[in-house]
């Protein structure tokens with residue numbers, strides 16, 4: 001990888017957002033690859049000044065803290081850090097020992113060890129602003145994503161074109177070798193899990209496993225790796241405040257990448273852009289819902305619809321806007337994706353996502369709709385809507401199917417309590433308008449099936465006559481006892 005050339009130098013000093021957008025545009029339209037380490041250091045240094053170390057000028061009335069003007073980024077600052085990274089990587093790897101054009105598993109493990117050994121012993125891994133090489137080079141700290149990205153940037157410095165970032169919805173690893181056929185863990189995942197660095201991600205590991213998206217992760221090109229560091233920008237100053245400037249820079253860069261087609265295969269980056277557009281709409285750009293729909297289309301077109309987050313981005317948006325019908329559909333669609341997976345102990349992030357939907361967002365939605373007299377009296381609320389009820393049942397059916405055959409239980413008493421609460425809010429009449437078919441039952445269309453259906457119906461009617469006013473059970477009674485993951489209590493539930 002050529003170092004920092006005049007191409008890069010002439011953009012400095014960076015004094016405003018447009019300067020950074022122009023630098024990225026130039027890097028991305030260059031015949032040569034965009035320089036990942038260089039771009040990560042630039043973004044990390046801007047983010048540091050705008051969020052971590054905000055030298056915020058106070059006007060005379062100290063109560064009004066004004067947003068700092070964009071920091072001036074000097075070339076020599078970036079050059080010094082870039083040289084430090086190149087020196088660290090090149091001095092740690094004796095390339096004469098790896099003569100081939102493609103990386104080997106041994107070399108991938110070696111480079112991962114170089115990044116790994118550059119980290120301070122113990123630090124809070126989930127802290128914000130640990131995603132960039134600026135953080136690595138000035139604070140020796142990286143988060144899980146940052147380590148994987150650092151390995152890919154290091155291989156670019158070493159001149160390899162085959163090592164690329166692979167991204168799932170909660171993990172990152174690398175692909176390498178001829179036709180990118182090889183995979184390797186290069187970072188840790190979650191808390192209290194032994195890292196598996198150097199190991200391949202086999203079909204057996206990835207199959208029906210959400211952490212590896214059932215073998216459908218985002219396999220990045222150099223341009224999508226740039227999109228990943230832009231998407232990983234974290235504009236938050238603290239739990240309640242974001243840097244307006246940093247958010248605006250991230251939004252501008254994401255639109256730049258969008259226009260160049262580099263977000264087409266990156267649903268989460270599209271989701272991030274949709275969230276930014278909700279906060280601060282850009283004139284003559286697609287609406288947030290349209291962007292979230294593009295993320296769903298991307299998952300359908302490129303990832304066999306194995307990604308969950310495109311639907312939870314959309315559901316969360318509709319919930320915030322009070323579009324409860326649409327939120328219910330998006331969440332039912334999300335559950336229709338997760339049901340194909342088996343829940344394992346390393347899937348806490350998606351578990352928390354569905355827990356919040358089922359036990360917080362949905363109940364509060366039902367509560368607020370039950371309180372709305374007008375829509376309730378006129379029967380226009382979701383409580384009278386068979387479609388909403390069908391999606392509600394599809395949501396829970398997906399979660400139950402997710403749990404089935406899983407090594408770790410999903411549901412516990414709180415889930416059951418909240419289900420009863422939400423279910424009870426629907427108007428009983430809504431049940432007469434939906435037709436429930438089991439999984440895989442086809443709509444039969446020939447004669448004898450019609451008769452069979454009639455006989456079935458006849459039997460159901462007879463049974464209902466015998467069984468006074470009680471819902472005729474369609475499923476078998478299952479006794480199940482499992483740990484309440486919250487406090488480890490044992491208890492029994494009947495399904």
Ligand SMILES: CC1(C)CN=C(N2CCN(c3ncnc4sc(CC(F)F)cc34)CC2)S1
Nearest residue numbers: 145167168169170171172231268309312313
């Ligand atoms: C609907 C949500 C709960 C809202 N934010 C979500 N995010 C999901 C994770 N986010 C991401 N956004 C872009 N790229 C990536 S790659 C990755 C895995 C990590 F290990 F590398 C995570 C992630 C951004 C924020 S999902």
